[in-house]
Amino acid sequence: MSYRATFAPLTPRAVVVNNGPRKGGSVEVFDAIRRSPGADNGWQLHRSELAGVENLPDAQIVNLDESTGHWIKASAREDGSFTVVNGRTAASKRYGPTAPAATRRPIALPAVK
Numbered sequence: 001m002s003y004r005a006t007f008a009p010l011t012p013r014a015v016v017v018n019n020g021p022r023k024g025g026s027v028e029v030f031d032a033i034r035r036s037p038g039a040d041n042g043w044q045l046h047r048s049e050l051a052g053v054e055n056l057p058d059a060q061i062v063n064l065d066e067s068t069g070h071w072i073k074a075s076a077r078e079d080g081s082f083t084v085v086n087g088r089t090a091a092s093k094r095y096g097p098t099a100p101a102a103t104r105r106p107i108a109l110p111a112v113k
Contacts (some may be wrong), residue, residue, distance in 0.1 A: 006032070013095045014041040016074070017056075019048060021066055027052040029051055034072070043072050043084055062088050 015033050025048050033042060034054070044061045047112030055061060062070045072085035082097030085091070 012041075014043065014082075014093075016084070017042065017044045017070060018046065019046055021046045021049045025053060026050065030054060040079065041095070045072060059089065059091065060086070062086050064088075071073050 005020065015036065017025050017029070017033065025044070027050065030048075030053050042056045042060055044056045046063045047055050047058075047061050047065065058064060062072050064067055068088065073085040073086075076082040077097075079096065081096050083092055083094045
């Protein structure tokens with residue numbers, strides 16, 4: 001699978017990596033996320049122990065080791081704004097409303113045959 005191609009048409013405002021210490025979030029996934037425009041707004045469920053993975057900063061990781069079971073909570077609003085909360089630190093970040101439909105960039109989908 002080409003993760004770079006998967007993320008290319010997206011312009012994320014936040015990225016949540018739903019991984020475990022030794023599953024999900026491969027080196028290729030983290031590299032593709034770091035290249036995406038929303039990478040600076042990343043949240044990671046667990047610190048990855050996979051070889052070669054460059055984890056996000058500790059403040060953006062919810063579970064630094066396997067001794068905890070903290071959560072990431074995303075609360076969305078009708079206007080497209082949302083808040084993400086780190087259950088370990090109680091740190092949160094609010095993301096503003098989405099752009100009006102007329103100014104959104106269309107995503108080209110492949111034709112169905």
